[in-house]
Ligand SMILES: NC(=O)C1=CN([C@@H]2O[C@H](COP(=O)(O)OP(=O)(O)OC[C@H]3O[C@@H](n4cnc5c(N)ncnc54)[C@H](OP(=O)(O)O)[C@@H]3O)[C@@H](O)[C@H]2O)C=CC1
């Protein structure tokens with residue numbers, strides 16, 4: 545679907561803007577992917593940031609609808625689709641500074657904030673007179689290269705097909721899975737926190753190569769490709785990862801010698817515990833006011 549098709553199917557005006565409150569790492573990846581994949585144009589996008597430096601960077605990149613004041617922005621674009629992309633800890637103070645009733649004509653509010661539930665977001669937005677559904681989108685930074693495993697949930701199904709605004713945006717940046725909100729903490733850990741874990745694993749794999757005498761660049765390229773290849777095998781063959789591992793380990797060979805060391809050093813357990821810790825932290829963050 546093109547952006548115009550999406551807007552038409554939602555019965556929204558052709559010049560409806562996507563408004564990003566917060567233009568940092570995550571919003572930046574989402575926005576740049578949507579534009580680089582020709583789903584959106586820079587003119588479809590409006591961004592607010594905190595600092596003059598960030599504003600200048602966006603303007604230098606050709607995003608001219610960039611603001612330092614959320615009230616000015618929302619008054620200029622009262623019928624825009626609003627994406628809340630500030631840190632969860634800043635959400636409360638950001639909303640406290642919004643003028644009463646300022647979101648009453650917005651057709652949809654989408655939060656990408658970790659932890660915070662649709663219920664707590666809806667309660668906090670009470671003074672803005674926003675009366676539609678709240679949708680949560682949990683993207684990951686691999687959005688930038690079209691490889692995010694994005695997650696979506698909502699408090700009530702948005703009217704007039706408006707969920708497609710979010711699912712289409714996410715689908716242009718990778719896969720998009722709609723979940724029950726109860727599963728969001730755990731799923732966010734596995735889908736959105738995990739790129740950080742995997743970057744560490746890739747870096748460590750490359751360090752191993754460097755230790756064994758490979759040039760750094762070569763080691764990093766090989767390590768990244770090995771991760772990509774293994775992930776593709778799991779996704780495309782449908783085989784259990786344990787079986788795929790067995791297919792690499794020759795009897796008495798080199799691989800199983802490395803696997804022994806991974807098991808001895810608790811790599812498997814470390815990853816399980818990492819997901820548990822991220823899930824628990826996300827649950828804790830849901831209590832932020
Ligand atoms: N990073 C990730 O991988 C993921 C992050 N998320 C969620 O995305 C959200 C943003 O995270 P991330 O992009 O990493 O954080 P960043 O710190 O990179 O970005 C936060 C942005 O918010 C802006 N900002 C701060 N206060 C305000 C305000 N009052 N009004 C408007 N803009 C404001 C900042 O402006 P300035 O640039 O001037 O500082 C910055 O652009 C978080 O809620 C996080 O949970 C979700 C999934 C993955």
Ligand SMILES: O=C(O)[C@@H]1CCC=N1
Pocket residue numbers: 658732736737
């Ligand atoms: O670290 C965080 O809280 C956010 C959520 C998912 C990825 N980054």
